[in-house]
Structure formats: C-alpha cells, structure tokens
Amino acid sequence: MKSLTTLLRSKLFFLFLIIISETITAQNIISGIVTQKNGAPIAGANVYLEGTYDGTSTASNGSFVFETSENGVQTLTVSFVSFEPFLMAADVSHLTNLTIVLRDDVNSLDTVVLSAGTFEASDNSKVSVLKPLDVVTTAGAVGDFIGALQTLPGTSTVSEDGRLFVRGGDALETQIFIDGIRVFTPYTPSTNNIPSRGRYSPFLFDGITFSTGGYSAEYGQALSSVLLLNTIDEPDQEKTEVSIMSVGAGIGNTQKWDKSSLSVNASYINLAPYNEVFSDRNQWHKPFETLSGETVFRKKFDNGLLKIYNAFDTTNFELTQQDINTPEGVRFQLKNTNFYSNASYTGSLSDSWKLMGGASYTYSKSKFDIEEQAIKDVENSAHLKLKLRKRFSNRIKLQLGGEQFITKFNENFNGPDVTEGYGVQNNISVLFSEADFIFSKKFASKVGVRAEYSALFDAVTIAPRISLAYKTGRDSQVSLAYGDFYQQPDMGVLKFESDLQAQNTKHFIANYQYVANNRIFRAEAYRKEYNDLVRFDTPTETFNSNYTNGGDGYAQGIDFFWRDNQSLKEIDYWISYSFLDSQRQYRNYPIKATPSFANTHNVSVVAKYWIEDWKSQVGFSYQYGSGRTYTNPNQLGFLQERTKGYNSLSLNWAYLISQQQILYASVNNVLGFKNINGYQYADTPNTTGDFARQTLRPAADQFFFVGFFWTISEDRSDNQLDNL
Amino acid sequence: MRTLFILATFLFSVSGISQTKYEQGMQKAFDLWKNEKPMEAANLFERIAQAETDNWLPLYYVAKINIIYSFGEKDATKFSAQLEKARDFINDATAISKDNPEILILDALWYTAWIAYDGQKYGMTYSGKVTSLYEKAIQLAPKNPRVVLGKAEWEMEAAQYFGKPITPYCKDVARALSLFATFKPESDFHPNDGEGRAKELLNNSCRKK
Numbered sequence: 001m002k003s004l005t006t007l008l009r010s011k012l013f014f015l016f017l018i019i020i021s022e023t024i025t026a027q028n029i030i031s032g033i034v035t036q037k038n039g040a041p042i043a044g045a046n047v048y049l050e051g052t053y054d055g056t057s058t059a060s061n062g063s064f065v066f067e068t069s070e071n072g073v074q075t076l077t078v079s080f081v082s083f084e085p086f087l088m089a090a091d092v093s094h095l096t097n098l099t100i101v102l103r104d105d106v107n108s109l110d111t112v113v114l115s116a117g118t119f120e121a122s123d124n125s126k127v128s129v130l131k132p133l134d135v136v137t138t139a140g141a142v143g144d145f146i147g148a149l150q151t152l153p154g155t156s157t158v159s160e161d162g163r164l165f166v167r168g169g170d171a172l173e174t175q176i177f178i179d180g181i182r183v184f185t186p187y188t189p190s191t192n193n194i195p196s197r198g199r200y201s202p203f204l205f206d207g208i209t210f211s212t213g214g215y216s217a218e219y220g221q222a223l224s225s226v227l228l229l230n231t232i233d234e235p236d237q238e239k240t241e242v243s244i245m246s247v248g249a250g251i252g253n254t255q256k257w258d259k260s261s262l263s264v265n266a267s268y269i270n271l272a273p274y275n276e277v278f279s280d281r282n283q284w285h286k287p288f289e290t291l292s293g294e295t296v297f298r299k300k301f302d303n304g305l306l307k308i309y310n311a312f313d314t315t316n317f318e319l320t321q322q323d324i325n326t327p328e329g330v331r332f333q334l335k336n337t338n339f340y341s342n343a344s345y346t347g348s349l350s351d352s353w354k355l356m357g358g359a360s361y362t363y364s365k366s367k368f369d370i371e372e373q374a375i376k377d378v379e380n381s382a383h384l385k386l387k388l389r390k391r392f393s394n395r396i397k398l399q400l401g402g403e404q405f406i407t408k409f410n411e412n413f414n415g416p417d418v419t420e421g422y423g424v425q426n427n428i429s430v431l432f433s434e435a436d437f438i439f440s441k442k443f444a445s446k447v448g449v450r451a452e453y454s455a456l457f458d459a460v461t462i463a464p465r466i467s468l469a470y471k472t473g474r475d476s477q478v479s480l481a482y483g484d485f486y487q488q489p490d491m492g493v494l495k496f497e498s499d500l501q502a503q504n505t506k507h508f509i510a511n512y513q514y515v516a517n518n519r520i521f522r523a524e525a526y527r528k529e530y531n532d533l534v535r536f537d538t539p540t541e542t543f544n545s546n547y548t549n550g551g552d553g554y555a556q557g558i559d560f561f562w563r564d565n566q567s568l569k570e571i572d573y574w575i576s577y578s579f580l581d582s583q584r585q586y587r588n589y590p591i592k593a594t595p596s597f598a599n600t601h602n603v604s605v606v607a608k609y610w611i612e613d614w615k616s617q618v619g620f621s622y623q624y625g626s627g628r629t630y631t632n633p634n635q636l637g638f639l640q641e642r643t644k645g646y647n648s649l650s651l652n653w654a655y656l657i658s659q660q661q662i663l664y665a666s667v668n669n670v671l672g673f674k675n676i677n678g679y680q681y682a683d684t685p686n687t688t689g690d691f692a693r694q695t696l697r698p699a700a701d702q703f704f705f706v707g708f709f710w711t712i713s714e715d716r717s718d719n720q721l722d723n724l
Numbered sequence: 725m726r727t728l729f730i731l732a733t734f735l736f737s738v739s740g741i742s743q744t745k746y747e748q749g750m751q752k753a754f755d756l757w758k759n760e761k762p763m764e765a766a767n768l769f770e771r772i773a774q775a776e777t778d779n780w781l782p783l784y785y786v787a788k789i790n791i792i793y794s795f796g797e798k799d800a801t802k803f804s805a806q807l808e809k810a811r812d813f814i815n816d817a818t819a820i821s822k823d824n825p826e827i828l829i830l831d832a833l834w835y836t837a838w839i840a841y842d843g844q845k846y847g848m849t850y851s852g853k854v855t856s857l858y859e860k861a862i863q864l865a866p867k868n869p870r871v872v873l874g875k876a877e878w879e880m881e882a883a884q885y886f887g888k889p890i891t892p893y894c895k896d897v898a899r900a901l902s903l904f905a906t907f908k909p910e911s912d913f914h915p916n917d918g919e920g921r922a923k924e925l926l927n928n929s930c931r932k933k
Contacts, residue, residue, distance in 0.1 A: 046767035053749050053775050057767045079770075081805045110801045206849070236852030237859070565844070572844065610844070615886065659886050 031065040032098030034058050034078055042102060045080035049092070068092060082108045084394065104441040106394050111441045112471040116481035116511040116524070117214035119152055120207075130208070138606055139619035140650030140668055142705055145202040146187075149227070150623075151604040153524070153559035153576040154212035157625025157646050158597045160677040160698060162195025163187055166212050167528060168555025168582030168598045169224030169505075172490050176227045177219065178205075179307060179344040182405065184362040184381040188290065189315055189336040193677065194282075194699055199338065200311060201265065204296060206232045212559070213507040213526055214481030217432045217448030217465045218387070218401060223487045223505045223530070231296055231307055235261050239713035243267075246706045247274055260299040267292055280700035283329065286318035304347020304355075311340045318369075324682045324694045333369040338362070354389040356401075374414040379491070381407040397436040404429050409491045420543065424494045427455040434465070442471040452486060456498050461486040475516035481509040489534045489547075497547040504531045518565040527556040533586035540588075553584020553592065573607035593639040594629050596678060599646075601626040615656040623648045630678045633691045647673040660711045668703040675701070746776060750913045753785065762789045773813075780821040781913050787813035788830055794837050803841060810834055825865035826915050829874045832857035836878070854878060869903035870918045872896055877925060884929075894930035897922050 030049070034042045041062025048055020054068035068074075070092055078086040083102035088095075104111075119130065134148055141147030146164060149155065156165040163171035176186040178200070190196035207230035211219075219226045241252040252265030272287040292313035299306045318333040344358030362381040367374070387401035410423035434448030450463040467481035486502040488494065506529045514521040533551030538544075563574035582598040585591060603624040610617050627642035635641070652666035669675075677696045685691050749772045757765035766789040773782035790810035797803040814834060817827050835854045838846040858875040865871050876896035883890045904919040 044763050044767070046770055048771045048774075051775055053745050053771060055767075055771045057764045077774075081809050082801070108801065108805055237856045656886065658888075659882060 027067050027069060028071070028092040028095070029065065029067055030054075030076065030092065030095040030098075031063070032096070032100055033062045034064065034080075034100045034102060035062050036083075037101055037103070042080055042083070045078055045083075045102070047076070047078050050075040050077050050087075078102065082110075106438040106441055106444075108441075110474070111438065112444050112469045112477050114444060114446050114467045114469045114479060114481075115477070115513050115522075116467050116469070116479035116509045117211050117507070117526075119210045119212070134606075137608065137617065137619060137652070137654065139621040139652040139666060140623065140648065141621075142666060142668070142703070143202060144197045145200075145205070145208065145229075146198040149208075149210050151574070151576060151606050151621060152210065152212075153522075153561050153578045153602075153604075154225075155578070155602065156580065156597055156599055157602050157623055158628075159623075159625075159646060159648070159675065160193045160195060160696070161597075162190065162197055164225065164227065165597045166225035167526065167557065168553075168580055168584075168595075169528075170595070170597055173222060173224035173487065174227060175219070175222035175225075176229065178229045178309060178342050178360075179231055179358060180218075180228070180356060180387070181342050181344055181358045181360040181385060182221075182383040183340065183342075183360070184379065184383075184407070185338055185340070185364045188313070189334055189366060191319075191332050191334060192321060193696060194288075199292075199313060199340075200229070201267075201294060204231050204263070204294065204309075205229045212524075213528065214465070214467055214483050214509045216446070217434045217450040217463070218399070220430060220432075220450050220452060220463065220485070221405065221428070221487050223485050223503060224528075231309055233305060233307075234298065234300075235263060237713055239711055241265070242710045242712070244708045245269075246704070247271055259301075260297065262298075263294075263296045265294050278700060278702075278704065281322065281697060282699050283320040284317070285320065285331075286316065286333070288315070288317040290315040301347065303349075304345055306345045307343070309340075309342040311338075313338050322694060324680050324692060331369075331371055333367075335367040336365065338364045352391045354391070356387040356389070357385065359384045372416045374412075376412040376414075378410045379407065380409075381405070395438045398433070399435075400433045402429075402431050407491075409495060411495055422495050422543065424456070424491065424498060426488060426491075426494060428488070429453045429455070444469050452502070454488065454502060456488075456494070457501050459501055461502050461504075476512070476514045479509075479511040479513070481507065481511075483507050492541050493534050493536070493547060496541060496543045496545065500534060500547060501532060501549050503533050503549070503551075505529060506531075519567075520561065520563045522561040523558065525556075525558045527554065529554050530584055530586075533584065535586055536588060538588065551584065551586035551589075553582065553586065555580065555582035555584075555598070557581055570610045570612070571607060572610075573605070575606075576602070576604040578602045590638055596628045596630055596639065599626045599628045617654045619652040619654075621650045623650075628678060631681075632679075632693075633681050643676045643678060646675050647671075648675065649673075660713070662709045664705075664707045664709065666705045669701055672701050746772065746779075747913075750782070753782075754913075757789065762793055765789060773816075778820060780817040780824065780827065783813045783817035783820070784827060784830060784915070786810070787817065787834070791830070791833050791837050795840060797841075807834065807837060823860075823864055825861040825868050825871050828857050828861040828864070829871055832861070832874060832878070851882070867903055869900045869907050869922070870915060872903060873900035873918050873922050873925075876900060877921075880925070880929065890929065894926065897925045897930065901926065 034045045034047065036042060043058055043060045043062060045058040046055065047058060047064045049068055049070055052068065052070055054066060054070060056064050056066040058064045072091060073089055074092050076088045076090070076095055078100050080102060082105050084105045086100055086102055130148065138148040138151060146162065149164060154167050158165050161171060164174045165171055166174055176183045186199055187196040188199050209228040211226050213225065215226050235254045235256060238256050239254050243250040248267060248269035250265060250267030252263065254263040255261065268291050270287065270289045275284050275287050290313060292311070294311045297308045314337045316335040320329040320331045323330045340360065340362050342358065342360040344356070346354070346356045348354050360383045362379065364379045366377045383403065383405050385401065385403040387399060389397065389399040391397050405428040407426045408423070411421070413420040430450065430452045432448065432450040434446060436444070436446050438444045445468045446466070448465045450465070452461050463484040463486055465483035467479060469477055469479040471477045485505045485507065488502055489500055508527045509524060511522065511524040530553040532549040533553065534547060534549060535551045536545040536547045557578060557580040560577045561574065565572040580598055580600055583592045583594050604621065606621045608617055608619045623646070625646040627645050629639040629642055631639050632641045648669045649671050650666065650668045651670050652664070655663045657663055675698055677698065679693045679695055682692045749768060753765045753768040753772065756768060766786050769782040769785040773786060776782060787810040790806045794803055794806045797806065811834065814827065814831055821827060832854045835850040839850050855878070858878060861871045862875055876893045880890045880893040883893060901919065901922040904922060909916040
C-alpha cells in the first residue's frame with residue numbers, strides 16, 4: 001500500500017511537473033500599443049487571439065499585454081468602436097512590442113458626406129435636414145409632402161401652382177421616384193390658380209431625399225431636381241386608423257404576418273361643404289371631389305425585401321373662372337382617373353453584391369371640357385430598372401444599372417369645328433454606372449456616367465457626373481459637384497412634334513455645411529446652364545407651330561439654410577433664404593427673360609413649439625417670395641414688370657387628446673395678406689388703345705382645416721401624429 | 725485510499741478548470757462589470773462570444789452594456805457608434821437564438837435608448853416598435869419577470885407622459901416582483917437582473933400620487 005502511495009505520489013508529482021512545465025513552455029507574452037493614425041493612443045480597445053479566450057483591453061496609454069498558451073500561427077484581432085478592425089496572422093512568439101495603428105471606420109457618423117445639392121429627411125441619414133415628421137407637421141403644408149419641401153432653400157414660391165419649382169427650373173424639370181422607381185403623374189390634377197398637391201399620402205414614406213442639383217447618375221430625365229421617396233420597410237404593428245376632417249374622411253388598416261405585411265387606406269375628399277361656408281372667387285358647379293386608395297404589401301425573404309405599392313385615385317370638379325376676355329367667365333370641367341403600381345425588390349446576392357430591381361406602371365386618363373372644347377388624354381407609362389451594387393471594401397463601391405422608360409400618350413381634341421387625334425410613343429433606354437470612393441474620413445468622391453438612348457429621336461446622350469466632399473473641421477465640410485443632365489421635351493410638345501432632341505443643363509455647385517449640436521448651417525452657390533430648350537412660334541403649343549431646340553438660358557444663385565433645435569427650449573425652427581438670378585429664352589419667349597416662376601428672393605421661416613402641459617404642438621410658418629414677372633402689353637417689352645411680393649403666415653395646432661386621438665387645426669395665411677399671382681391682360685385693346693387687365697388672385701386668401709385622427713391598435717400607443 | 729481521493733479531486737478539478745474556461749471568462753466579465761469597468765467587461769464578453777460561436781449570452785451582454793452606457797451620452801458620434809455596435813450584437817444573438825424573450829426586450833431597450841436620446845426625432849417612429857417588441861416578448865414568456873417589468877415600465881412612462889393614471893402598471897410591476905421571487909435562471913450566467921428596479925418603481929413612482 002505504501003509503495004502504491006509512493007508511486008502515486010511520484011506520479012502525481014510527475015503530473016504536476018508536466019502541467020507546470022507545459023504552462024511554462026507554452027506561455028507566450030503578447031504585447032504592444034494601439035494608436036490612431038496621428039499617434040494618439042486608443043484606450044479600451046479589445047485585443048485578442050481569434051478563437052481563443054486570450055486577450056485584454058488596452059490601458060489608457062494604449063498599451064496591452066497578455067499571456068497565451070497558444071502556439072504557432074494565430075490571428076491577432078484589435079477592435080474598437082468607430083475604427084476598422086485590425087487583423088494580423090503571425091507566430092505568437094513574434095507578437096511582442098507591436099505598434100498597431102487602427103484606421104478610421106469610414107462608415108461612422110463623423111465621416112464626410114457628399115452633400116452638394118442634397119437634402120435628406122430621414123432617421124437614418126447622417127445629416128438630416130428635415131425629420132420625417134416635419135413633412136407632415138409643417139404649418140401651411142396641410143399634409144402635403146410637397147408643401148413641406150417648399151420651405152427648403154432652392155425652391156420658388158409659386159403658390160397658385162403647388163408643384164416644385166427648383167432653382168429657376170419649371171415644375172416639369174423635377175422628377176419624383178418611389179423606392180427608386182419613377183412616378184409619372186405625381187400631382188393631383190388641377191386648373192388655373194388652384195394649387196395641386198402631391199398625390200400620395202405622406203405617412204407611407206420614412207425617407208425623403210430632395211436634391212436641388214448635382215444628383216447621382218442613377219437618376220435622369222430631370223433637368224433641375226429629383227425627389228426620392230422611400231416607403232416604410234416594415235410597419236410597427238397592426239392598426240386601424242380613422243380620420244374625420246372638415247373636407248372629408250379616411251380609413252386605413254395595417255395587417256402583419258410573420259414575414260409580410262399589408263397596409264390599405266382609402267380617403268374621400270369633398271369640398272362642397274367647405275365651399276358653402278367659405279365661398280371663393282370661383283363659381284363652383286361641381287366642387288372638388290376625390291376618391292383615393294392605396295395599398296402597400298411587403299414581404300421579407302431571407303436575403304431581400306419585396307415591396308408592392310398600388311395607388312388609385314379619381315378626381316372631378318367643374319367651375320367657372322373669371323376671364324378678362326370672356327365676361328361671363330370660362331367654364332371648365334375635369335375628370336381624372338389615375339392608377340399607379342410600383343414593385344421593387346432589394347436583396348443581397350452575396351456579402352459584397354447587392355441587387356435592386358423594380359418596375360412601375362402608370363395609367364392616367366383625363367377629360368377636360370373647356371367651354372365648347374373637349375380634350376381627352378390617355379397616358380400609359382412604364383419604368384423598368386435593374387441595378388447591381390458591388391462593395392469592394394468599405395471604401396470603394398461600384399454600382400451598375402440599366403433602365404427603360406416607356407411612355408405612350410394619346411390625345412383627342414373635339415372643338416366646334418375640329419376633331420383631331422394625336423399620339424406619341426416615347427421610349428428611352430438607359431445604362432448608368434457610378435463609383436464611390438471614400439479616401440478617408442475626410443475626403444470622398446463619387447464619379448458616375450449615364451448614357452440614354454431615345455428611340456423617338458434615335459439619339460444618344462452621355463451625361464457625366466462627379467462630386468467631391470472634403471471635411472474642413474470636426475463639424476464642417478465643403479462639397480463640389482458637377483453634372484450634365486438631359487430631359488426629353490414634355491408631352492405637350494412631343495405630341496405635335498417629335499423631330500427634336502433632348503434638352504440639357506449643366507450644374508456647377510459648391511456647398512458648405514456645418515453640423516453640430518442639433519444645429520445645421522448650409523450655404524450653397526450654384527450655376528446652371530441650359531441648352532437646347534424647346535422653342536415654338538405660337539402663343540402656346542399647337543399642331544402647326546414650328547418647334548426647334550434653339551432655346552437656352554441660365555440660373556445662378558445662392559441658398560442658405562439654418563436649423564436649430566438646441567438654443568430655444570422646446571422650440572425647433574428653421575430659416576431658408578434663396579437668391580436666384582435666372583433668364584432664359586424658351587417656348588414662345590421673343591427675347592431672353594426671367595420666367596414668372598423664377599422670383600429673385602424667397603424666404604421661409606418654420607417653427608414648432610411643443611407645449612408639454614397642453615400636450616400640444618403649435619406650428620408656425622412664414623413664407624415670402626419677391627415679386628414675379630409678367631408682361632404688360634401696354635408697355636414695350638416682355639416679362640418686363642413684377643408683381644408685388646408674396647406673404648403668408650400659417651399656423652397649426654395639434655392636440656394629443658390621448659395616446660390615440662389627435663385633434664388638429666390649421667389656418668393658412670392667418671393675417672389675410674392680399675397676394676397677387678399675376679395679371680391677365682385682354683387679347684385686344686379697348687377703344688382707348690389700352691389692354692385691360694384683371695388681377696390673378698388666389699381662389700381664396702385663407703384656408704381653414706380641422707381634423708380628428710384616431711388610431712385603434714392593440715397596444716394603444718401608436719397614433720397618427722405622423723399622419724397630419 | 726485518501727491519496728486516491730486527493731488524486732481524484734485533483735484530476736477532477738484540473739479537468740474542471742479546462743472545461744469551464746467559459747465559466748471563468750463569464751465570471752471574470754461579470755466581476756469587471758461589477759467593479760465599474762463595463763467597457764472592459766464588454767470587451768471580455770466579446771472575446772468569449774467569438775470563441776463560443778453558438779452561445780447567445782456573451783453577445784447579449786456586449787449589446788446590453790453598450791446600450792446601458794449609451795443612456796446619458798451626449799456626443800452624437802459616440803452615441804450612435806455605441807448603439808450601432810449593440811445593434812450588430814443583438815442581430816448576431818438573434819441569429820443564434822430566435823424568439824428569445826430576453827433578446828427581444830433588449831432590442832426594445834435599444835429603441836428606447838434612441839427615444840431617450842432625441843424624443844422629438846425618434847419618439848413617434850420608434851415607440852410603436854418598442855411596444856410591438858414587448859408584445860411579442862410577453863406572448864412568448866408571460867411569466868418572465870423581466871418581460872413583465874420592462875413592458876410595465878414602458879407603459880408607465882407613456883401613461884405618465886399623457887397624464888394618465890399609472891396604477892394598472894404598478895399592479896404589473898408588483899406581479900413582476902412576485903415572479904422574481906420564484907424565477908430560476910437557466911444558468912448562473914443567464915439574465916437575472918431587474919428585481920431591484922421593480923422594488924424601486926414600487927417604492928417611488930407607484931407611491932407618488
């Protein structure tokens with residue numbers, strides 16, 4: 001027994017020896033220091049051998065030291081927030097006294113952004129000028145997302161139109177995209193002096209990018225501007241929404257399943273009761289009435305997301321408007337039916353390849369009756385797009401894509417003496433490619449090119465685009481952009497004449513941006529050169545006009561934007577100022593002149609005040625636009641006179657009755673400024689040789705709105721504030 | 725015989741040591757955290773996570789520490805970098821353990837951090853998300869005290885905000901407290917916190933009128 005014990009003891013001793021010696025021989029020491037590029041130490045970085053438990057955190061001087069029992073070649077990993085992870089494979093015995101320099105992670109928030117020309121409204125972007133909610137809580141916008149964008153610099157105040165006029169461009173020079181796919185008829189139909197609105201309800205979108213110039217090669221057929229709307233990827237919860245408004249009612253429902261969701265909404269607007277209470281300058285025979293519905297279906301796949309968006313709406317109204325040439329007024333009737341369908345898929349093919357594909361189809365039918373004339377327009381349009389994106393590294397990305405636009409337009413004109421029918425098919429095939437280079441956190445660039453082939457003109461256009469951004473300080477940066485942009489003449493021209501070519505602009509943009517502590521300051525100077533604009537030799541487009549691409553022009557100016565959510569408690573405000581100098585010779589302009597939609601000075605001031613005790617948000621918005629040009633035939637010249645300036649102050653008040661019930665009221669132009677949009681002159685002079693005129697005033701000086709919004713959901717926390 | 729016993733104990737403990745590298749690591753990480761070195765603890769959890777590729781717990785704790793210590797952070801860059809990191813670890817943990825109520829409520833806490841950071845900007849968009857995460861968690865684990873507590877506290881905040889009575893949620897907090905008494909975590913390293921918070925709420929917010 002004793003011998004056994006001795007034996008065991010010796011064995012035990014032996015075992016001990018083995019363990020100890022093994023530990024001794026196997027313990028390697030790994031040491032070094034971790035710093036930034038400029039040599040400053042990084043404290044708290046995680047340093048370890050991959051796949052093992054051996055590692056440590058760096059000390060305050062950046063140094064680290066730890067022991068490992070691993071042998072041979074191992075991978076040393078160093079990681080720290082806001083830096084790219086560092087990996088190094090080497091024999092552990094060599095991993096001593098290392099100096100490891102971590103590279104900045106260019107995906108982090110303080111990396112330079114290519115900001116020339118671009119405003120973003122989203123939660124996810126690095127610099128968000130507007131928040132998604134602003135789009136719907138801006139006083140004066142009355143739930144129209146276009147209205148909120150009109151408070152940004154670079155837009156002109158053309159209040160009777162309602163569409164976006166960007167940097168001296170007309171409304172047709174801005175294109176709108178939903179989930180990257182073109183929208184062909186984004187605005188509700190309207191007539192003279194009655195502003196149109198964005199067709200789509202703002203609460204379906206959670207990201208809006210508004211570019212006033214110099215945009216990506218992915219987008220084309222827009223001379224001045226693009227507006228990119230992204231629908232929500234995944235709704236939060238199942239809910240039913242009811243709204244009762246002074247002008248109509250709406251209902252919506254969202255259903256969620258494991259991998260998919262469906263949102264449906266419908267609304268009915270009828271201005272008859274409103275017009276009864278507040279009469280305006282028009283004589284309404286059939287007040288504005290619109291019925292609309294939208295559905296969004298989303299389905300998640302393992303590596304991608306499919307979204308299908310459908311919108312239908314039908315609008316009709318009939319009225320008589322004052323006209324200087326027709327004492328009894330001009331009777332106008334409109335019926336429009338619009339259907340839009342958009343399907344898009346985004347997904348990853350592998351770690352570095354991403355695919356985005358989509359298609360949209362638009363059917364729009366309009367019937368206009370103007371006195372004795374009846375016009376019927378039918379537009380069928382489609383857009384197909386496929387895009388691939390390759391990520392070579394965090395610093396180099398390439399995208400390639402192709403798209404096809406198909407538009408078929410037919411018009412029937414029935415007059416007392418004439419019956420005419422005309423149509424045009426306009427197909428455009430496009431290839432584009434663009435590369436992003438992030439050289440460092442401070443310096444980035446985007447270079448792209450876009451080639452378009454027009455079947456109608458049998459011509460190719462090549463449009464290069466480039467932008468650069470450089471960070472000048474911790475919170476400031478400068479960006480430059482240049483680009484060529486082409487756009488086909490619009491259907492109003494193409495339906496009569498197709499022997500033309502694409503119109504062109506060149507954008508030169510320099511931007512300075514300062515972002516810190518919930519404050520944003522932007523200043524942007526630009527010059528835009530227009531070439532090959534369409535001209536014709538009759539007062540408006542007709543079938544026997546002569547059309548050429550002989551027009552040209554320019555727009556230049558400077559835009560300022562300031563937003564501050566910090567200095568004043570519970571108050572969030574922004575101020576925009578735009579200076580614009582623009583002249584052009586196009587359409588029937590006999591000489592180069594400033595168009596009536598390009599006023600020199602535009603100012604917007606928007607403020608929102610949250611009153612905690614009242615559970616209310618009070619909003620205020622002031623808009624100023626300097627006078628707009630018009631032609632006075634009693635004087636020599638063309639577009640030689642200017643109206644007085646435009647002023648409007650709007651207020652809104654949103655009161656949260658409970659988590660799910662909101663009462664909302666708004667008044668546009670509270671102070672009742674008597675604004676003048678322009679003048680209409682008689683076609684023929686009166687007996688004294690003067691051309692008589694009438695003032696074009698808004699249909700109503702003010703607009704009142706009251707609505708009650710109620711959300712019914714299982715958990716009672718959601719509400720429709722984002723629906724206002 | 726005695727020697728054999730010693731030997732057996734010794735061998736057992738040797739093998740024990742080698743088997744519980746994980747336990748040692750986790751224990752050390754918790755100690756670091758307790759000793760006010762949360763980021764070092766997070767680093768250690770991260771190291772354990774990359775060695776134990778099928779265990780959600782270390783991932784969960786990396787995310788949890790980054791979220792907890794983001795509250796009160798004023799530097800936008802640091803705040804978002806920290807939360808982005810937490811997001812990656814929540815996603816990784818979810819990939820290992822789907823429909824895990826503990827991860828779901830951590831996910832809810834992630835959104836709550838954004839709301840706390842800028843309520844005006846994120847409140848409306850993220851509060852629905854938080855609510856639906858708690859809804860899902862409570863369906864999966866109606867008797868998990870942390871789920872009951874988290875949901876109750878969230879609803880309490882909302883009710884307070886709208887000037888509604890918080891009494892119904894105090895009842896839920898009390899229920900959570902009684903659930904804590906009988907709650908048995910699956911292991912020493914599974915989440916087992918929150919009891920103190922429940923008492924705090926009952927003694928403070930729920931006492932006030």
